Amino acid sequence: MRCPRCQGRMFAEKYYDFVRSFDAWKCSCCGDVVDSTILQNRARSSSSFLG
Template sequence: MTCERCNGLMVSEQICDLRGTSGDLSVDGYRCLLCGDVVDKTILANRRCSSETVEPPTVYSPPMPRLVAA
């Protein structure tokens, strides 16, 4: 598996959640050996949801008056 950030090697890792916010004390995930990016199933699901709902920004530039030298 390759990293989406830097195309580095991702290795399997047990990620500890000491606060216990996920319900488990540890989850299985992947960590990049080059940049340190951490990915697990929750992170991937959130990225999928956010990329589906984001609309491309519309560019609006107000009309500019033309200046003519006298």
């Protein structure tokens, strides 16, 4: 998994929402957090991702 922002290495991390827990990816370089919901929203909003 590469960071979509800086192409750095990302590692899986467990996050806790109000009602659930979910796995997300966190970049060790810039600290950007990406989870499946964010990826789905990005894919839905625009087909061309420019960063």
